[in-house]
Amino acid sequence: MPAPPVGVVGLGQLGGSLAAALVAGGRPVQGWDVDPGARDAAAARGVQITRELSGVVVLAVPLPAMAGALDDLAIAPDATVTDLGSVKRPVLESVGRALGGRYVGGHPMCGTERSGHTAVDPGLFAGARWALCLEPDTELPRWLRVAEVALAAGAEVVPVTAEEHDDAVAAISHVPHLLAAALAAAAAEAGPLALALAAGSFRDGTRVIGSDPAFVRAMVEGNAGPTAGALARVQEQLTRPWAELLADGHAVATRQQGRRPVRVPLERAALLALGRSGGAVTRRLAAFVAGHIPEDIPDDEVPDPA
Incomplete structure (x- = not known):
């Protein structure tokens, strides 16, 4: 089955970079931005500029604009909606309340101090951690669709709740x-x-x-x-005494942390356990996901294996 299209609302640094990364990987991408310059730049990269969005719709707008980001746009009734906001609880209370289980909160941990469509970088998400919220009413198939978008952009997915994030x-x-x-x-x-x-x-x-x-x-x-x-x-x-503070801070900043691979079933509790352990999802494997956790996690804290 072909991957659903992705619609990106907001084509600045994050939204434009996501659209560019997905287009480069062969994914059909629709997009919209209130800025004509951002629309033109995205169109030049292969994004279909339209107000009619379907598949997985990504809100890549500033937090104050999030609640009204879909106004004046035509969103397919079966579309899954996610966002790239740096805070999750307020978006869950606004967008999530309106959309219910169709909404999956997200936050890629990347970006720079630059902004706007001139800061677009298709490689921005490569190797980045992408927090993806699994609330009690999140529909798991929709969560997986958004996870697959993040993975396609080169990121690693960290299952979390909005509060934990x-x-x-x-x-x-x-x-x-x-x-x-x-x-x-x-x-x-x-x-x-x-x-x-x-x-x-x-x-x-x-x-x-x-x-x-x-x-x-x-x-x-x-x-x-x-x-x-x-x-x-x-x-x-x-x-604290400065000598103790400097030593402890240095130990954290210079620690060498290995990884060990894991497979986790597609089940909310197991996925959240992966995130809480400091792990991440790197691949979808039919009824499972593959990923990794820090090497020093005790065996009794390892997520249930698939």
């Missing part, structure tokens, strides 16, 4: 944006000499705050509770 990304994505902003603002207060001497460590530590501030604000405010909790944990770490 938002708690996790607060620590590893949202707080780093706030820390980057604080570091940049504090360096500016230190004066022009400090900024003139800034080199690699300052550049790396502040890179992400080069993103559009409106985008970052929507992200951290949309996930305010988990982000505040994660930020409090960082502040607590900063009160």
Whole structure:
């Protein structure tokens, strides 16, 4: 059976890169964007520009625009709808409430501080982790259709719930944006000499705050509770003796983590166990999925094998 088409709403960096990657792999892709320049750029890459979308419809728009992203578009009644938003609970409450089991929340952990259709990169998703939500009412066949889109773009799929996703990304994505902003603002207060001497460590530590501030604000405010909790944990770490803090941080940042392969049945509890263990799906195998988990996961925490 041929793979269903993919419709992408929003053809900026993430949506345009996904469309370009899928077109390059031979997948039929439809797309729409309110920006004529983004539409023209996507059409030049082989995307069919249309307001009529079917198959798997991907919302690749900013979080504030997510709830109305399908307005004025004709979406096939049997289409599966997913999104690429960096926060999942608010989208689940808006888009998910309207669509029920047809909606599958998603978030690819990739992208840069650049934005717009000029930042499109067909290789953006290669090797990236793509969180894909499995809620109690998520229809598993639809989850698999979205997973196959992510895999086709070169990503690895991490099964999660919306709540688990938002708690996790607060620590590893949202707080780093706030820390980057604080570091940049504090360096500016230190004066022009400090900024003139800034080199690699300052550049790396502040890179992400080069993103559009409106985008970052929507992200951290949309996930305010988990982000505040994660930020409090960082502040607590900063009160530790510096030698201990530096040693522990260095150990985490330089750890070598191997992988071991696993096969997992297409069942919600087993898939979520894979994600919680730090693993990911890399292939669909009929009634199973293949993937990997960290090598040091204890045997009693390994997801049930297929």
